[in-house]
Amino acid sequence: MKILVTAKRIPDPGQKIKLKGNALDLSAANWQLNQFDEYAVEAALRLTEDGAAPATRQGAVTVASLGPADVQQQLRSALAMGADKAIRVEAKDEELDAVIVAKTLEKLVRRDQPDLVLMGKLAADNEGNDVGQRLAALLGWPQATFACSIQVVDGGKALLVGREVDNGVEIKKVRLPAVVTVDLRIIAPQAVKNGRTAANFAYPEGPRYASLKGIRAAKDKPIEALTLSGLGVSTALQVKTHGSELPPARQAGKKIASVHELVEKLRSEAKVL
């Protein structure tokens, strides 16, 4: 199976947020791979290997990102996990919106013709949750968003995907090629079944760490550099950000000494009981 994984770099979500004027101040940001995209890399590797013998890979995993030259660091980390090659499309973050990103990916898909596009369900910074579905629309492909499990079925021609929905898990079947966006539980030990790895095989929870060997190998793996103009993507923004502000801080309230007092306060003061 040939898989294209998309990866976005984001500022460390644990860092305190600073504003400069009415824009986010990212000058001191520690950039990292969006966690959901890292999970998509892990899922792609699980789909293309025998879990018990991961060196015997079948298929190819390409990781693509849009961004400045620094994004190579995040791409190298995905290559160190085991992806085969990477693509970086030169762009400045503030000059992108979901429309441009999806159209860029559409060009890459039409050129490289993967069987599956995998990505995180959202980027944990702007929480757009837009690109995967938009890309599927542009390609006329089926989509399975918020995936918590993936099973290869029909001799590799389709996927059975468990989707996190409001009232449980929806099982959806998608013919390949398809776009799948992954949710947190995709990295559970038995969430991905590729039909090759033994059915009872269990991965350790979470995305894999890069091995020393993997890190060394990543240095020799290719990162193809492309541009938006070279791909023929229009760079007119359809979504503009006019400014950011911090929400009003919530004041810490009082400490209560007993359950009895708590219930009385909720009744007489807060009037919510």
Next chain:
Amino acid sequence: MGNVLIYLEQAEGALRPAALSAITFARAVHKAQGGKLLFLLIGDNVKGAAAQAATFGADGVLTVEAPALQHYLAETYAPIVARVAKEQGATLVGGTSTAVGKDLFPRVAGLLDAGLAPDISAVLAARQFRRATNAGNVYQTLEITSPAAVVSARQTEFSRAAAIGSNSPVSAVAPGNIDAQGAEFVELQTQKRDRPDLTEARIVVSGGRGMKDGKNFAQIEQICDVLGAAMGASRAACDAGMVPNDLQVGQTGKVVAPDLYIAVAISGAIQHLAGMKGSKVIVAINKDAEAPIFQLADYGLVMQWEKALPELLSELKRIKGA
């Protein structure tokens, strides 16, 4: 400027509560842009829900019905929404950002080549919207500059609309060629619960990793039952398999904003706070006085849950019985 087309979710012949929030959002955006306000319902039988939708003062209610539309699929629904938007001259298309909305609207935006304002919390102008990003720690103002705009609204930020007793014309639109593009609904794995839905409950009681074991959540369930509350959980508790994942509150789960939110044995990771800090009154019960949850709790009780929950249950039974 064009018309406003709002997709309303329905189930079993009635509007879903999320649709009532969609109508409140619809009124706000319609006030900002003008034109006609149109509601759209899709399914195998939406007549009951359409009759209900007609009482909310829209200029028209459009229905698209076919047996193949019984189960929601982005692949079949998105082309219908996009086509109806074009036919009706709608330049703003939207609804609520439920699991369906989050799946559907970006695909609709892709088909319309339109910008998307996802999961917004306020309508600032016809094309300007506010939304929370970065786990609720930033408010961002977005402007859509494409001729058509697609907008999904966060359910908890728009109250449920009240009907005004209107009698909007209801008209059926032909479903056209329905092509699932290789997608198929197989089944929904769900647990029937007698309690209200998390996103709709007036009171939510959530447990965290500190509950240690799934069976201990029975004590939270008992309290929920006395209060008519929904039960929630932190990501840590869901990841540990203590409770099903659809109970998760947070950036990666559901966003809730009840009148009362009680967090039990939840330390208060950023991503959890993102899902509940819009609650009107927050109570934290945690044995660790330094837990971050106390920084935004209106009432904090530093106590082990093992001691607090039985006491709370008997206090609540006492006042509810009285």
